[in-house]
Amino acid sequence: MGNLCCCLSPKKEKKKLSKRFSNSTSHHSQSGGIISSSSNRWNRIRNPSKREKIEDAHIQERAIAAAILFKQQQQQQQQNGGGGGGGGGGGGAIPFDRSTSLRHSASSRKQPLPRSSSTRARSSTDPLLQPYHPDVNVDDLETNHFVLVHGGGFGAWCWYKTMTLLTEAGFKVDAIDLTGAGVNSFVTDSVTSLSQYVNPLTNFIEKLEDNEKVILVAHDFGGACISYVMELFPLKVAKAIFIAAAMLTSGQSTLDMFSQQADPEGLMPQAQIFIYANGNDHAPTAIELNKSLLKDLLFNQSPTKDVALASVSMRPIPFAPVLEKLSLTDKNHGSVRKFYIETTEDNAMPLSLQQSMISANPPEQVYRLKGADHSPFFSKPQALHKLLVEISRVPQFSQLVHDHLVKA
Secondary structure (H helix, E strand, O other): OOOOHHHHOOOOEOOOOOOOOOHHHOOEOOOOOEOHHHHHHHHHHHOOOHHHHHHHHHHHHHHHHHHHHHHHHHHHHHHOOOOOOOOOOOOOOOOOOHHHHHOOOHHHOOOOOOOOHHHOOOOOOOOOOOOOOOOOOHHHOOOOEEEEEOOOOOOHHHHHHHHHHHHHOOOEEEEEOOOOOOOOOOOHHHOOOHHHHHHHHHHHHHOOOOOOOEEEEEEEOHHHHHHHHHHHOHHHEEEEEEEEEOOOOOOOOHHHHHHOOOOOOOHHHHHEEEEOOOOOOOOOOEEEEOHHHHHHHHOOOOOHHHHHHHHHHOOOEEHHHHHOOOOOOOOOHHHOEEEEEEEOOOOOOOHHHHHHHHHHOOOOEEEEEOOOOOOHHHHOHHHHHHHHHHHHOOOOHHHHHHHHHHHO
16 A cells, blocks of 8 residues: 555545536537548548557468468378378368467478467566466465455455465465455445454454464555454464565554655655545545556556556545554464565565564564565566465474474
8 A cells, every 4th residue: 555654644636527528529510411520430440450450460370370280280191191081981181170279390390380369478577377286285284274355445356366376276265355345335435444444354254163274465454454353363363474564563553654664755645646525624534546657656567457457446445444553462463473575676665664564573484575566466476376385384383393303
């Protein structure tokens, strides 16, 4: 969610804009004739756009590639003695194996085929999600159940890559939409407390079996949310993982933490738009982020498709929970094992701020994702996945003592 220190001195106010229609945009003239917009459409039909030409070229490339492969199959079958039986039972008909569209025969290696859309080089910032199978039996872990908690403005949708990779690795995974976030139907402006905001997560944890534990994973403002849950249900949380997240101490609010290293000229103050659902003479009810600045602020290393997903999926951040100070005890919150994952290319929560939180509230271990922006589930999904699996395998202290005694 980033540096929220400027929250109390709002610069922008979100206003509802009324839609106005000009008579000049009518599709018909006074005489009933069709105006020039129709001729423009006809011109576009007669003159294909650059995109259409590119698509036609790609179709032509794939057709040429298929024809070449089909010809090569015919020649190979004739060389193997399978091409001379045109009169016996349809032996001359050679079915085209669609699965060979990416294969290259030995005779064609010197003449590379035109690339089809399926073989184009992919962006280095959007690697294919190759399954990662760790050398461990997930059933032998203290828990194999991850619960993913999104940050401010995000929703469960942001974890789609992480959920895919963890599920394929054999883990049980749940992603929660907090109140007024994601597909949760509650109106964001009506969220008045942190407990109300975190309610979907507390309900989920409360319904776990008596001996069941989970690994809580939080991003951004979700860090404050899982700290609240750790205080309530310490025996239900095996580990807590903070990913570029607010890791607070008792008596702090998220606003307090982010205000420590506020940059009035930074991207976050520029991106914040305050919503006053109760009127301008009252405190803001929510914060929205300027969509034109989302990429630079949150997704500066992320694939374009994920930026597009976020731009149509993000919702305002309720303001009241950001102001609420946490009450945490060593007995409850302090008994849960904490791990922190730093993001080095983070424009919303600079590395210096992350390290400040780590120094004030040291976790058990600190990991670093090089080249990750504020949203590593988009920019570094594979590397993040491997760290989550690695943390899940960190044994309990009692297990370490037992293993040491056995070896001795």
